[in-house]
Amino acid sequence: xxxxxxxxxxxxxxxxxxxxxxxxxxxxxxxxxxxxxxxxxxxxxxxxxxxxxxxxxxxxxxxxxxxxxxxxxxxxxxxxxxxxxxxxxxxxxxxxxxxxxxxxxxxxxxxxxxxxxxxxxxxxxxxxxxxxxxxxxxxxxxxxxxxxxxxxxxxxxxxxxxxxxxxxxxxxxxxxxxxxxxxxxxxxxxxxxxxxxxxxxxxxxxxxxxxxxxxxxxxxxxxxxxxxxxxxxxxxxxxxxxxxxxxxxxxxxxxxxxxxxxxxxxxxxxxxxxxxxxxxxxxxxxxxxxxxxxxxxxxxxxxxxxxxxxxxxxxxxxxxxxxxxxxxxxxxxxxxxxxxxxxxxxxxxxxxxxxxxxxxxxxxxxxxxxxxxxxxxxxxxxxxxxxxxxxxxxxxxxxxxxxxxxxxxxxxxxxxxxxxxxxxxxxxxxxxxxxxxxxxxxxxxxxxxxxxxxxxxxxxxxxxxxxxxxxxxxxxxxxxxxxxxxxxxxxxxxxxxxxxxxxxxxxxxxxxxxxxxxxxxxxxxxxxxxxxxxxxxxxxxxxxxxxxxxxxxxxxxxxxxxxxxxxxxxxxxxxxxxxxxxxxxxxxxxxxxxxxxxxxxxxxxxxxxxxxxxxxxxxxxxxxxxxxxxxxxxxxxxxxx
Amino acid sequence: xxxxxxxxxxxxxxxxxxxxxxxxxxxxxxxxxxxxxxxxxxxxxxxxxxxxxxxxxxxxxxxxxxxxxxxxxxxxxxxxxxxxxxxxxxxxxxxxxxxxxxxxxxxxxxxxxxxxxxxxxxxxxxxxxxxxxxxxx
Numbered sequence: 001x002x003x004x005x006x007x008x009x010x011x012x013x014x015x016x017x018x019x020x021x022x023x024x025x026x027x028x029x030x031x032x033x034x035x036x037x038x039x040x041x042x043x044x045x046x047x048x049x050x051x052x053x054x055x056x057x058x059x060x061x062x063x064x065x066x067x068x069x070x071x072x073x074x075x076x077x078x079x080x081x082x083x084x085x086x087x088x089x090x091x092x093x094x095x096x097x098x099x100x101x102x103x104x105x106x107x108x109x110x111x112x113x114x115x116x117x118x119x120x121x122x123x124x125x126x127x128x129x130x131x132x133x134x135x136x137x138x139x140x141x142x143x144x145x146x147x148x149x150x151x152x153x154x155x156x157x158x159x160x161x162x163x164x165x166x167x168x169x170x171x172x173x174x175x176x177x178x179x180x181x182x183x184x185x186x187x188x189x190x191x192x193x194x195x196x197x198x199x200x201x202x203x204x205x206x207x208x209x210x211x212x213x214x215x216x217x218x219x220x221x222x223x224x225x226x227x228x229x230x231x232x233x234x235x236x237x238x239x240x241x242x243x244x245x246x247x248x249x250x251x252x253x254x255x256x257x258x259x260x261x262x263x264x265x266x267x268x269x270x271x272x273x274x275x276x277x278x279x280x281x282x283x284x285x286x287x288x289x290x291x292x293x294x295x296x297x298x299x300x301x302x303x304x305x306x307x308x309x310x311x312x313x314x315x316x317x318x319x320x321x322x323x324x325x326x327x328x329x330x331x332x333x334x335x336x337x338x339x340x341x342x343x344x345x346x347x348x349x350x351x352x353x354x355x356x357x358x359x360x361x362x363x364x365x366x367x368x369x370x371x372x373x374x375x376x377x378x379x380x381x382x383x384x385x386x387x388x389x390x391x392x393x394x395x396x397x398x399x400x401x402x403x404x405x406x407x408x409x410x411x412x413x414x415x416x417x418x419x420x421x422x423x424x425x426x427x428x429x430x431x432x433x434x435x436x437x438x439x440x441x442x443x444x445x446x447x448x449x450x451x452x453x454x455x456x457x458x459x460x461x462x463x464x465x466x467x468x469x470x471x472x473x474x475x476x477x478x479x480x481x482x483x484x485x486x487x488x489x490x491x492x493x494x495x496x497x498x499x500x501x502x503x504x505x506x507x508x509x510x511x512x513x514x515x516x517x518x519x520x521x522x523x524x525x526x527x528x529x530x531x532x533x534x535x536x537x538x539x540x541x542x543x544x545x546x547x548x549x550x551x552x553x554x555x556x557x558x559x560x561x562x563x564x565x566x567x568x569x570x571x572x573x574x575x576x577x578x579x580x581x582x583x584x585x586x587x588x589x590x591x592x593x594x595x596x597x598x599x600x601x602x603x604x605x606x607x608x609x610x611x612x613x614x615x616x617x618x619x620x621x622x623x624x625x626x627x628x629x630x631x632x633x634x635x636x637x638x639x640x641x
Numbered sequence: 642x643x644x645x646x647x648x649x650x651x652x653x654x655x656x657x658x659x660x661x662x663x664x665x666x667x668x669x670x671x672x673x674x675x676x677x678x679x680x681x682x683x684x685x686x687x688x689x690x691x692x693x694x695x696x697x698x699x700x701x702x703x704x705x706x707x708x709x710x711x712x713x714x715x716x717x718x719x720x721x722x723x724x725x726x727x728x729x730x731x732x733x734x735x736x737x738x739x740x741x742x743x744x745x746x747x748x749x750x751x752x753x754x755x756x757x758x759x760x761x762x763x764x765x766x767x768x769x770x771x772x773x774x775x776x777x778x
Binding site for chain 2: 023024027028030031032034035037054055058130157160161162163164166185186187188640
């Protein structure tokens with residue numbers, strides 16, 4: 001099967017027109033690429049950058065962010081025990097949002113208690129997104145409020161670039177369906193973009209001991225934006241109902257296990273005309289109602305007060321309200337041959353457990369921890385030695401203020417960069433030193449488990465990295481090499497949270513080449529390796545992971561095609577994983593387009609072993625090799641009014 | 642002038658020149674499609690297209706009163722002001738709200754587009770060359 005796909009791709013290449021006519025359509029296609037919105041939003045000094053342009057996303061017919069994760073070096077897409085997007089998922093470990101953060105324009109999607117923007121947005125429809133920038137290697141401090149290894153910045157479509165009304169309908173395997181509509185207009189003094197979407201994400205179901213195991217989701221999304229020459233107003237509302245996949249049941253027999261989630265956001269963004277002064281304020285409200293039960297086993301143990309006994313419970317429910325207020329102000333000063341960016345930012349997180357029950361009876365949470373405030377100041381000095389050499393020094397100081405028994409902390413971090421740029425060659429190098437504060441969820445759970453007696457430390461990180469990029473004829477090539485040291489790694493050992501005393505060392509390298517046959521046709525190839533050392537105490541000290549992808553964008557007169565195969569090796573003892581995706585788009589008329597899209601068509605994408613442990617008998621129930629990508633075929637249409 | 646600003650401007654100019662060159666090629670194709678003269682006088686009344694002039698061939702930038710063709714992004718009264726019939730818009734909003742305008746170059750659905758208003762062109766006695774006919778409304 002794989003052989004056939006490679007032969008198919010090679011045949012497509014043979015039919016590629018290397019030379020093409022300089023007609024008006026070609027000029028329009030070239031302009032679409034060269035004046036893509038990403039050209040105006042990207043920050044080259046922000047980190048190692050991968051861009052998915054508007055044309056890329058359109059031609060791939062991307063439905064959700066999860067499809068992009070495997071195109072980012074050193075990343076594997078995965079889902080957690082609740083069926084939510086969590087690339088670093090490990091059984092019984094908490095999600096760590098500091099590894100990948102996701103932004104919609106300047107707003108980070110994050111749950112104040114649970115973190116993890118990808119958990120919220122990973123499987124949502126993204127037809128309102130214009131382009132996506134991915135920054136790797138501890139990006140610049142003005143990009144992310146809290147530090148992160150990878151930042152995904154998704155920029156929404158804008159009224160000035162859309163100028164139309166669209167409707168999109170699609171249906172897929174397992175009865176999944178999606179409908180979206182948007183209206184946008186560039187008026188005399190302002191532009192607007194309004195978008196609504198409903199996604200009924202039916203997915204492959206599994207059964208264990210007669211219990212249905214489902215990760216279906218029903219998501220409604222409303223987004224609105226009004227843009228003025230110097231400011232932008234934004235609003236987003238998301239309502240989700242989802243099944244909790246394997247849930248907490250000790251023998252993986254979930255019953256009535258689901259989550260209702262609501263998200264509301266209001267944002268205001270200001271910038272001066274020369275963009276030297278920028279400011280934003282974003283307020284988000286989240287409501288999470290989660291219930292869990294099992295058809296034939298307990299889901300946890302409750303301690304009986306004043307007795308050294310535990311009794312099992314079979315159902316639980318929790319109702320949580322969360323508030324998030326982000327503010328940021330940056331001012332850029334320009335000197336003779338340098339610039340200095342000064343910024344202040346604040347993030348206030350509030351989370352309230354309205355009610356928590358076990359077997360229908362109210363149960364005390366065991367902690368009063370309910371808020372975190374992060375105040376930070378950062379500076380970035382950008383010095384141009386000459387037209388080819390550039391030096392960047394960034395420093396950031398964060399003050400974490402916690403309530404209840406949690407101790408606050410000052411978290412400094414530094415970033416030193418050097419960029420060499422000539423006509424066809426660019427060399428970027430960065431050194432980062434900093435800390436990753438324990439997440440609010442880790443602090444919350446740790447406080448409950450230790451009753452304030454165990455204070456976990458921040459993880460420390462040092463990263464050294466360099467990337468060469470060179471243009472040769474029609475190809476753009478990049479080679480990235482990095483070494484990262486991680487100290488005090490935080491993990492859950494079954495009884496509480498600990499800092500690992502061993503130092504972790506990650507050696508990573510990635511090579512990518514993009515060869516353009518014309519303004520529309522290109523082939524992309526990426527291969528990466530990650531050699532991980534988890535320290536002498538680890539039972540599985542050394543791990544080698546490999547990955548990459550081959551993708552072809554090819555236009556045949558009216559028909560547009562996209563083929564991509566991703567490869568993964570070495571995760572959690574898994575061998576090879578292949579994920580083949582393809583899209584064929586046919587514009588029936590200027591207004592109506594049909595497309596056919598396949599995901600994981602070989603059904604060989606890397607799977608995950610999910611398990612639960614009976615805490616009394618110690619027996620383990622395993623759900624083997626479940627892929628986060630269902631083998632799915634979508635048929636869709638888009639109509640432009 | 643500050644060196645830093647100059648270098649940044651130079652870098653952005655390299656990017657801008659690519660875009661401006663393409664925009665100039667597009668506007669030039671439109672102009673030669675609408676005005677069947679070897680040397681064409683055009684007026685560019687759009688601040689975002691100020692840099693395209695240096696890439697024009699056989700096209701002179703003139704004030705709107707002397708222009709064979711006017712490109713405008715905002716002024717719906719430009720026909721009266723400049724006493725010209727041939728106005729091409731660089732804004733979809735203006736094109737939609739000004740039926741006398743002969744066509745538009747604008748962004749729609751995330752990509753640049755060109756459209757010609759065939760009825761208005763017929764009224765003016767202008768027929769589109771073969772390579773532009775597919776863009777007629």
